[in-house]
Amino acid sequence: MENFQNFKKKYLDFTPLARGGQKQVYKAESSKYGNVVVKLYFNVGDPRSEREIDIGLNKNFNNVPKIFETGYLEIEGEKTLYIVEQRVNGELLRAKIQRNDYLNLKEAVIFLEQGLTFIEQLEKENIVHRDIKPENIIVDNNGIVYFLDFGIARVLGQPSLTQTEAMFGPHTPGYAAPEQFNNLKSNIDSRTDLFSIGVVTYECITERVIIPFAKELEMRWKCFREQRL
Structure with a gap:
Protein backbone atom coordinates (compact mmCIF):
# COMPACT_ATOMS: atom_id res chain seq x y z
CA MET A 1 0.00 0.00 0.00
CA ARG A 87 -11.84 18.37 -12.12
CA VAL A 88 -14.45 20.51 -13.81
CA ASN A 89 -13.21 23.94 -14.87
CA GLY A 90 -16.06 26.04 -13.64
CA GLU A 91 -17.77 27.41 -10.55
CA LEU A 92 -20.09 26.06 -7.91
CA LEU A 93 -23.65 27.24 -8.44
CA ARG A 94 -23.70 28.42 -4.81
CA ALA A 95 -20.79 30.76 -5.52
CA LYS A 96 -22.63 32.22 -8.52
CA ILE A 97 -25.72 32.82 -6.39
CA GLN A 98 -23.70 34.45 -3.64
CA ARG A 99 -22.21 36.75 -6.28
CA ASN A 100 -25.75 37.68 -7.38
CA ASP A 101 -25.10 36.05 -10.76
CA TYR A 102 -28.61 34.76 -11.30
CA LEU A 103 -30.11 33.06 -14.36
CA ASN A 104 -32.36 34.73 -16.89
CA LEU A 105 -35.27 32.67 -18.21
CA LYS A 106 -33.34 31.34 -21.22
CA GLU A 107 -30.41 30.28 -19.02
CA ALA A 108 -32.82 28.72 -16.52
CA VAL A 109 -34.42 26.61 -19.25
CA ILE A 110 -30.99 25.36 -20.39
CA PHE A 111 -30.05 24.61 -16.77
CA LEU A 112 -33.32 22.79 -16.10
CA GLU A 113 -33.06 20.74 -19.31
CA GLN A 114 -29.67 19.45 -18.20
CA GLY A 115 -30.99 18.69 -14.74
CA LEU A 116 -33.95 16.75 -16.10
CA THR A 117 -31.70 14.77 -18.47
CA PHE A 118 -29.47 13.88 -15.50
CA ILE A 119 -32.45 12.75 -13.41
CA GLU A 120 -33.75 10.69 -16.34
CA GLN A 121 -30.38 8.91 -16.53
CA LEU A 122 -30.49 8.25 -12.78
CA GLU A 123 -34.02 6.87 -13.06
CA LYS A 124 -32.93 4.34 -15.69
CA GLU A 125 -30.33 3.05 -13.20
CA ASN A 126 -32.78 3.06 -10.24
CA ILE A 127 -30.73 5.74 -8.47
CA VAL A 128 -32.05 8.73 -6.53
CA HIS A 129 -29.41 11.40 -5.83
CA ARG A 130 -31.24 12.91 -2.83
CA ASP A 131 -28.86 15.86 -2.45
CA ILE A 132 -29.35 18.16 -5.44
CA LYS A 133 -28.52 21.66 -4.20
CA PRO A 134 -26.32 24.60 -5.32
CA GLU A 135 -23.37 23.32 -3.27
CA ASN A 136 -23.38 20.07 -5.29
CA ILE A 137 -23.65 21.64 -8.74
CA ILE A 138 -20.81 23.02 -10.87
CA VAL A 139 -21.40 25.04 -14.03
CA ASP A 140 -18.38 24.82 -16.30
CA ASN A 141 -17.02 27.57 -18.53
CA ASN A 142 -19.20 26.38 -21.42
CA GLY A 143 -22.41 26.31 -19.41
CA ILE A 144 -22.40 22.53 -18.92
CA VAL A 145 -23.88 21.51 -15.57
CA TYR A 146 -22.21 18.83 -13.43
CA PHE A 147 -23.76 17.20 -10.39
CA LEU A 148 -21.53 16.16 -7.47
CA ASP A 149 -21.60 14.04 -4.33
CA PHE A 150 -23.55 10.79 -4.31
CA GLY A 151 -22.85 10.44 -0.58
CA ILE A 152 -26.52 9.99 0.39
CA ALA A 153 -27.75 8.55 -2.91
CA ARG A 154 -30.37 5.81 -2.73
CA VAL A 155 -30.17 2.79 -5.03
CA LEU A 156 -33.70 1.48 -5.34
CA GLY A 157 -33.93 -2.26 -4.91
CA GLN A 158 -30.82 -2.43 -2.71
CA PRO A 159 -30.85 -2.47 1.11
CA SER A 160 -31.38 0.96 2.62
CA LEU A 161 -28.51 2.44 4.64
CA THR A 162 -30.87 4.57 6.76
CA GLN A 163 -32.50 3.17 9.88
CA THR A 164 -36.21 2.65 9.26
CA GLU A 165 -37.14 4.06 12.66
CA ALA A 166 -35.17 7.29 12.12
CA MET A 167 -37.36 10.39 12.38
CA PHE A 168 -35.55 12.08 9.48
CA GLY A 169 -34.03 10.66 6.35
CA PRO A 170 -30.68 12.04 5.12
CA HIS A 171 -31.39 15.40 3.55
CA THR A 172 -30.49 19.07 3.20
CA PRO A 173 -33.27 21.27 4.63
CA GLY A 174 -34.93 23.41 2.00
CA TYR A 175 -34.02 21.18 -0.94
CA ALA A 176 -35.43 17.80 0.15
CA ALA A 177 -38.89 16.55 -0.79
CA PRO A 178 -41.27 15.74 2.10
CA GLU A 179 -41.03 11.97 1.60
CA GLN A 180 -37.25 12.27 1.95
CA PHE A 181 -36.99 14.26 5.17
CA ASN A 182 -39.90 12.25 6.63
CA ASN A 183 -37.94 9.04 5.89
CA LEU A 184 -40.80 7.52 3.90
CA LYS A 185 -38.55 5.11 2.05
CA SER A 186 -41.21 3.44 -0.07
CA ASN A 187 -42.23 6.82 -1.51
CA ILE A 188 -38.73 7.87 -2.62
CA ASP A 189 -38.08 7.74 -6.36
CA SER A 190 -36.99 10.07 -9.18
CA ARG A 191 -39.75 12.52 -8.23
CA THR A 192 -37.71 13.27 -5.11
CA ASP A 193 -34.90 14.63 -7.31
CA LEU A 194 -37.42 16.47 -9.52
CA PHE A 195 -38.58 18.34 -6.43
CA SER A 196 -35.01 19.36 -5.60
CA ILE A 197 -34.07 20.54 -9.10
CA GLY A 198 -37.27 22.59 -9.14
CA VAL A 199 -36.34 24.31 -5.88
CA VAL A 200 -32.81 25.04 -7.16
CA THR A 201 -34.11 26.46 -10.45
CA TYR A 202 -36.58 28.68 -8.61
CA GLU A 203 -33.78 30.03 -6.44
CA CYS A 204 -31.62 30.76 -9.49
CA ILE A 205 -34.42 32.73 -11.19
CA THR A 206 -36.12 34.61 -8.37
CA GLU A 207 -33.02 35.55 -6.36
CA ARG A 208 -34.80 34.17 -3.30
CA VAL A 209 -34.33 31.03 -1.26
CA ILE A 210 -37.52 29.18 -0.41
CA ILE A 211 -37.80 26.60 2.33
CA PRO A 212 -40.65 24.25 1.37
CA PHE A 213 -42.50 22.78 4.34
CA ALA A 214 -40.47 24.97 6.71
CA LYS A 215 -43.10 24.87 9.44
CA GLU A 216 -43.33 21.09 9.30
CA LEU A 217 -39.55 20.80 9.45
CA GLU A 218 -39.42 23.14 12.45
CA MET A 219 -42.10 21.19 14.31
CA ARG A 220 -40.51 17.83 13.62
CA TRP A 221 -37.07 19.10 14.66
CA LYS A 222 -38.57 20.45 17.88
CA CYS A 223 -40.14 17.05 18.63
CA PHE A 224 -36.87 15.32 17.88
CA ARG A 225 -34.94 17.59 20.28
CA GLU A 226 -37.52 17.08 23.03
CA GLN A 227 -37.22 13.30 22.68
CA ARG A 228 -33.43 13.51 22.94
CA LEU A 229 -33.45 15.66 26.11
Missing part, protein backbone atom coordinates in the same frame (compact mmCIF):
# COMPACT_ATOMS: atom_id res chain seq x y z
CA GLU A 2 1.47 3.33 -1.09
CA ASN A 3 2.35 6.08 1.36
CA PHE A 4 0.41 9.32 0.95
CA GLN A 5 3.56 11.46 0.78
CA ASN A 6 4.90 9.39 -2.12
CA PHE A 7 1.49 9.46 -3.79
CA LYS A 8 1.45 13.28 -3.77
CA LYS A 9 4.77 13.42 -5.61
CA LYS A 10 3.04 12.11 -8.74
CA TYR A 11 1.08 15.35 -9.04
CA LEU A 12 1.69 19.06 -9.51
CA ASP A 13 -0.09 21.76 -7.51
CA PHE A 14 -1.43 19.30 -4.91
CA THR A 15 -3.53 21.77 -2.90
CA PRO A 16 -6.31 21.32 -0.30
CA LEU A 17 -9.76 22.39 -1.51
CA ALA A 18 -12.21 21.43 1.22
CA ARG A 19 -12.93 19.08 4.08
CA GLY A 20 -16.30 17.86 5.26
CA GLY A 21 -17.29 14.97 7.50
CA GLN A 22 -14.98 12.06 6.76
CA LYS A 23 -13.70 13.38 3.42
CA GLN A 24 -10.72 15.57 2.45
CA VAL A 25 -10.56 16.99 -1.08
CA TYR A 26 -7.48 18.25 -2.95
CA LYS A 27 -6.99 19.72 -6.40
CA ALA A 28 -4.00 18.63 -8.46
CA GLU A 29 -2.53 18.29 -11.94
CA SER A 30 -1.80 14.83 -13.33
CA SER A 31 0.42 14.04 -16.31
CA LYS A 32 -1.95 11.16 -17.07
CA TYR A 33 -5.40 12.59 -16.37
CA GLY A 34 -4.99 16.37 -16.55
CA ASN A 35 -6.75 18.54 -13.96
CA VAL A 36 -8.14 16.35 -11.19
CA VAL A 37 -9.47 16.33 -7.67
CA VAL A 38 -8.21 13.74 -5.19
CA LYS A 39 -10.66 12.69 -2.49
CA LEU A 40 -9.61 10.89 0.69
CA TYR A 41 -12.23 8.92 2.63
CA PHE A 42 -11.06 8.43 6.20
CA ASN A 43 -13.83 6.06 7.31
CA VAL A 44 -12.73 2.93 5.44
CA GLY A 45 -15.58 0.48 5.04
CA ASP A 46 -18.29 3.13 5.27
CA PRO A 47 -21.10 1.79 3.03
CA ARG A 48 -22.14 5.26 1.85
CA SER A 49 -18.62 6.05 0.63
CA GLU A 50 -18.40 2.69 -1.09
CA ARG A 51 -21.78 3.24 -2.75
CA GLU A 52 -20.77 6.72 -3.91
CA ILE A 53 -17.60 5.37 -5.53
CA ASP A 54 -19.42 2.42 -7.08
CA ILE A 55 -21.90 4.78 -8.76
CA GLY A 56 -19.11 7.01 -10.07
CA LEU A 57 -17.07 4.11 -11.42
CA ASN A 58 -19.76 1.96 -12.96
CA LYS A 59 -22.34 4.42 -14.28
CA ASN A 60 -21.60 6.55 -17.33
CA PHE A 61 -23.58 9.70 -16.55
CA ASN A 62 -23.03 12.66 -18.86
CA ASN A 63 -23.29 15.28 -16.13
CA VAL A 64 -21.11 13.64 -13.47
CA PRO A 65 -17.29 14.01 -13.22
CA LYS A 66 -15.46 10.85 -14.26
CA ILE A 67 -13.53 8.74 -11.74
CA PHE A 68 -10.14 7.82 -13.16
CA GLU A 69 -8.61 5.81 -10.34
CA THR A 70 -9.35 4.46 -6.89
CA GLY A 71 -7.42 2.54 -4.25
CA TYR A 72 -5.94 2.74 -0.77
CA LEU A 73 -3.18 4.85 0.77
CA GLU A 74 -1.36 4.78 4.09
CA ILE A 75 -1.75 8.06 6.00
CA GLU A 76 -0.14 8.26 9.44
CA GLY A 77 -0.34 4.49 9.72
CA GLU A 78 -4.01 4.35 8.75
CA LYS A 79 -5.52 2.72 5.66
CA THR A 80 -7.35 5.39 3.69
CA LEU A 81 -9.56 5.06 0.61
CA TYR A 82 -8.91 7.53 -2.23
CA ILE A 83 -10.28 8.40 -5.65
CA VAL A 84 -8.85 10.51 -8.46
CA GLU A 85 -11.65 12.33 -10.26
CA GLN A 86 -12.08 14.71 -13.18
Whole structure:
Protein backbone atom coordinates (compact mmCIF):
# COMPACT_ATOMS: atom_id res chain seq x y z
CA MET A 1 0.00 0.00 0.00
CA GLU A 2 1.47 3.33 -1.09
CA ASN A 3 2.35 6.08 1.36
CA PHE A 4 0.41 9.32 0.95
CA GLN A 5 3.56 11.46 0.78
CA ASN A 6 4.90 9.39 -2.12
CA PHE A 7 1.49 9.46 -3.79
CA LYS A 8 1.45 13.28 -3.77
CA LYS A 9 4.77 13.42 -5.61
CA LYS A 10 3.04 12.11 -8.74
CA TYR A 11 1.08 15.35 -9.04
CA LEU A 12 1.69 19.06 -9.51
CA ASP A 13 -0.09 21.76 -7.51
CA PHE A 14 -1.43 19.30 -4.91
CA THR A 15 -3.53 21.77 -2.90
CA PRO A 16 -6.31 21.32 -0.30
CA LEU A 17 -9.76 22.39 -1.51
CA ALA A 18 -12.21 21.43 1.22
CA ARG A 19 -12.93 19.08 4.08
CA GLY A 20 -16.30 17.86 5.26
CA GLY A 21 -17.29 14.97 7.50
CA GLN A 22 -14.98 12.06 6.76
CA LYS A 23 -13.70 13.38 3.42
CA GLN A 24 -10.72 15.57 2.45
CA VAL A 25 -10.56 16.99 -1.08
CA TYR A 26 -7.48 18.25 -2.95
CA LYS A 27 -6.99 19.72 -6.40
CA ALA A 28 -4.00 18.63 -8.46
CA GLU A 29 -2.53 18.29 -11.94
CA SER A 30 -1.80 14.83 -13.33
CA SER A 31 0.42 14.04 -16.31
CA LYS A 32 -1.95 11.16 -17.07
CA TYR A 33 -5.40 12.59 -16.37
CA GLY A 34 -4.99 16.37 -16.55
CA ASN A 35 -6.75 18.54 -13.96
CA VAL A 36 -8.14 16.35 -11.19
CA VAL A 37 -9.47 16.33 -7.67
CA VAL A 38 -8.21 13.74 -5.19
CA LYS A 39 -10.66 12.69 -2.49
CA LEU A 40 -9.61 10.89 0.69
CA TYR A 41 -12.23 8.92 2.63
CA PHE A 42 -11.06 8.43 6.20
CA ASN A 43 -13.83 6.06 7.31
CA VAL A 44 -12.73 2.93 5.44
CA GLY A 45 -15.58 0.48 5.04
CA ASP A 46 -18.29 3.13 5.27
CA PRO A 47 -21.10 1.79 3.03
CA ARG A 48 -22.14 5.26 1.85
CA SER A 49 -18.62 6.05 0.63
CA GLU A 50 -18.40 2.69 -1.09
CA ARG A 51 -21.78 3.24 -2.75
CA GLU A 52 -20.77 6.72 -3.91
CA ILE A 53 -17.60 5.37 -5.53
CA ASP A 54 -19.42 2.42 -7.08
CA ILE A 55 -21.90 4.78 -8.76
CA GLY A 56 -19.11 7.01 -10.07
CA LEU A 57 -17.07 4.11 -11.42
CA ASN A 58 -19.76 1.96 -12.96
CA LYS A 59 -22.34 4.42 -14.28
CA ASN A 60 -21.60 6.55 -17.33
CA PHE A 61 -23.58 9.70 -16.55
CA ASN A 62 -23.03 12.66 -18.86
CA ASN A 63 -23.29 15.28 -16.13
CA VAL A 64 -21.11 13.64 -13.47
CA PRO A 65 -17.29 14.01 -13.22
CA LYS A 66 -15.46 10.85 -14.26
CA ILE A 67 -13.53 8.74 -11.74
CA PHE A 68 -10.14 7.82 -13.16
CA GLU A 69 -8.61 5.81 -10.34
CA THR A 70 -9.35 4.46 -6.89
CA GLY A 71 -7.42 2.54 -4.25
CA TYR A 72 -5.94 2.74 -0.77
CA LEU A 73 -3.18 4.85 0.77
CA GLU A 74 -1.36 4.78 4.09
CA ILE A 75 -1.75 8.06 6.00
CA GLU A 76 -0.14 8.26 9.44
CA GLY A 77 -0.34 4.49 9.72
CA GLU A 78 -4.01 4.35 8.75
CA LYS A 79 -5.52 2.72 5.66
CA THR A 80 -7.35 5.39 3.69
CA LEU A 81 -9.56 5.06 0.61
CA TYR A 82 -8.91 7.53 -2.23
CA ILE A 83 -10.28 8.40 -5.65
CA VAL A 84 -8.85 10.51 -8.46
CA GLU A 85 -11.65 12.33 -10.26
CA GLN A 86 -12.08 14.71 -13.18
CA ARG A 87 -11.84 18.37 -12.12
CA VAL A 88 -14.45 20.51 -13.81
CA ASN A 89 -13.21 23.94 -14.87
CA GLY A 90 -16.06 26.04 -13.64
CA GLU A 91 -17.77 27.41 -10.55
CA LEU A 92 -20.09 26.06 -7.91
CA LEU A 93 -23.65 27.24 -8.44
CA ARG A 94 -23.70 28.42 -4.81
CA ALA A 95 -20.79 30.76 -5.52
CA LYS A 96 -22.63 32.22 -8.52
CA ILE A 97 -25.72 32.82 -6.39
CA GLN A 98 -23.70 34.45 -3.64
CA ARG A 99 -22.21 36.75 -6.28
CA ASN A 100 -25.75 37.68 -7.38
CA ASP A 101 -25.10 36.05 -10.76
CA TYR A 102 -28.61 34.76 -11.30
CA LEU A 103 -30.11 33.06 -14.36
CA ASN A 104 -32.36 34.73 -16.89
CA LEU A 105 -35.27 32.67 -18.21
CA LYS A 106 -33.34 31.34 -21.22
CA GLU A 107 -30.41 30.28 -19.02
CA ALA A 108 -32.82 28.72 -16.52
CA VAL A 109 -34.42 26.61 -19.25
CA ILE A 110 -30.99 25.36 -20.39
CA PHE A 111 -30.05 24.61 -16.77
CA LEU A 112 -33.32 22.79 -16.10
CA GLU A 113 -33.06 20.74 -19.31
CA GLN A 114 -29.67 19.45 -18.20
CA GLY A 115 -30.99 18.69 -14.74
CA LEU A 116 -33.95 16.75 -16.10
CA THR A 117 -31.70 14.77 -18.47
CA PHE A 118 -29.47 13.88 -15.50
CA ILE A 119 -32.45 12.75 -13.41
CA GLU A 120 -33.75 10.69 -16.34
CA GLN A 121 -30.38 8.91 -16.53
CA LEU A 122 -30.49 8.25 -12.78
CA GLU A 123 -34.02 6.87 -13.06
CA LYS A 124 -32.93 4.34 -15.69
CA GLU A 125 -30.33 3.05 -13.20
CA ASN A 126 -32.78 3.06 -10.24
CA ILE A 127 -30.73 5.74 -8.47
CA VAL A 128 -32.05 8.73 -6.53
CA HIS A 129 -29.41 11.40 -5.83
CA ARG A 130 -31.24 12.91 -2.83
CA ASP A 131 -28.86 15.86 -2.45
CA ILE A 132 -29.35 18.16 -5.44
CA LYS A 133 -28.52 21.66 -4.20
CA PRO A 134 -26.32 24.60 -5.32
CA GLU A 135 -23.37 23.32 -3.27
CA ASN A 136 -23.38 20.07 -5.29
CA ILE A 137 -23.65 21.64 -8.74
CA ILE A 138 -20.81 23.02 -10.87
CA VAL A 139 -21.40 25.04 -14.03
CA ASP A 140 -18.38 24.82 -16.30
CA ASN A 141 -17.02 27.57 -18.53
CA ASN A 142 -19.20 26.38 -21.42
CA GLY A 143 -22.41 26.31 -19.41
CA ILE A 144 -22.40 22.53 -18.92
CA VAL A 145 -23.88 21.51 -15.57
CA TYR A 146 -22.21 18.83 -13.43
CA PHE A 147 -23.76 17.20 -10.39
CA LEU A 148 -21.53 16.16 -7.47
CA ASP A 149 -21.60 14.04 -4.33
CA PHE A 150 -23.55 10.79 -4.31
CA GLY A 151 -22.85 10.44 -0.58
CA ILE A 152 -26.52 9.99 0.39
CA ALA A 153 -27.75 8.55 -2.91
CA ARG A 154 -30.37 5.81 -2.73
CA VAL A 155 -30.17 2.79 -5.03
CA LEU A 156 -33.70 1.48 -5.34
CA GLY A 157 -33.93 -2.26 -4.91
CA GLN A 158 -30.82 -2.43 -2.71
CA PRO A 159 -30.85 -2.47 1.11
CA SER A 160 -31.38 0.96 2.62
CA LEU A 161 -28.51 2.44 4.64
CA THR A 162 -30.87 4.57 6.76
CA GLN A 163 -32.50 3.17 9.88
CA THR A 164 -36.21 2.65 9.26
CA GLU A 165 -37.14 4.06 12.66
CA ALA A 166 -35.17 7.29 12.12
CA MET A 167 -37.36 10.39 12.38
CA PHE A 168 -35.55 12.08 9.48
CA GLY A 169 -34.03 10.66 6.35
CA PRO A 170 -30.68 12.04 5.12
CA HIS A 171 -31.39 15.40 3.55
CA THR A 172 -30.49 19.07 3.20
CA PRO A 173 -33.27 21.27 4.63
CA GLY A 174 -34.93 23.41 2.00
CA TYR A 175 -34.02 21.18 -0.94
CA ALA A 176 -35.43 17.80 0.15
CA ALA A 177 -38.89 16.55 -0.79
CA PRO A 178 -41.27 15.74 2.10
CA GLU A 179 -41.03 11.97 1.60
CA GLN A 180 -37.25 12.27 1.95
CA PHE A 181 -36.99 14.26 5.17
CA ASN A 182 -39.90 12.25 6.63
CA ASN A 183 -37.94 9.04 5.89
CA LEU A 184 -40.80 7.52 3.90
CA LYS A 185 -38.55 5.11 2.05
CA SER A 186 -41.21 3.44 -0.07
CA ASN A 187 -42.23 6.82 -1.51
CA ILE A 188 -38.73 7.87 -2.62
CA ASP A 189 -38.08 7.74 -6.36
CA SER A 190 -36.99 10.07 -9.18
CA ARG A 191 -39.75 12.52 -8.23
CA THR A 192 -37.71 13.27 -5.11
CA ASP A 193 -34.90 14.63 -7.31
CA LEU A 194 -37.42 16.47 -9.52
CA PHE A 195 -38.58 18.34 -6.43
CA SER A 196 -35.01 19.36 -5.60
CA ILE A 197 -34.07 20.54 -9.10
CA GLY A 198 -37.27 22.59 -9.14
CA VAL A 199 -36.34 24.31 -5.88
CA VAL A 200 -32.81 25.04 -7.16
CA THR A 201 -34.11 26.46 -10.45
CA TYR A 202 -36.58 28.68 -8.61
CA GLU A 203 -33.78 30.03 -6.44
CA CYS A 204 -31.62 30.76 -9.49
CA ILE A 205 -34.42 32.73 -11.19
CA THR A 206 -36.12 34.61 -8.37
CA GLU A 207 -33.02 35.55 -6.36
CA ARG A 208 -34.80 34.17 -3.30
CA VAL A 209 -34.33 31.03 -1.26
CA ILE A 210 -37.52 29.18 -0.41
CA ILE A 211 -37.80 26.60 2.33
CA PRO A 212 -40.65 24.25 1.37
CA PHE A 213 -42.50 22.78 4.34
CA ALA A 214 -40.47 24.97 6.71
CA LYS A 215 -43.10 24.87 9.44
CA GLU A 216 -43.33 21.09 9.30
CA LEU A 217 -39.55 20.80 9.45
CA GLU A 218 -39.42 23.14 12.45
CA MET A 219 -42.10 21.19 14.31
CA ARG A 220 -40.51 17.83 13.62
CA TRP A 221 -37.07 19.10 14.66
CA LYS A 222 -38.57 20.45 17.88
CA CYS A 223 -40.14 17.05 18.63
CA PHE A 224 -36.87 15.32 17.88
CA ARG A 225 -34.94 17.59 20.28
CA GLU A 226 -37.52 17.08 23.03
CA GLN A 227 -37.22 13.30 22.68
CA ARG A 228 -33.43 13.51 22.94
CA LEU A 229 -33.45 15.66 26.11
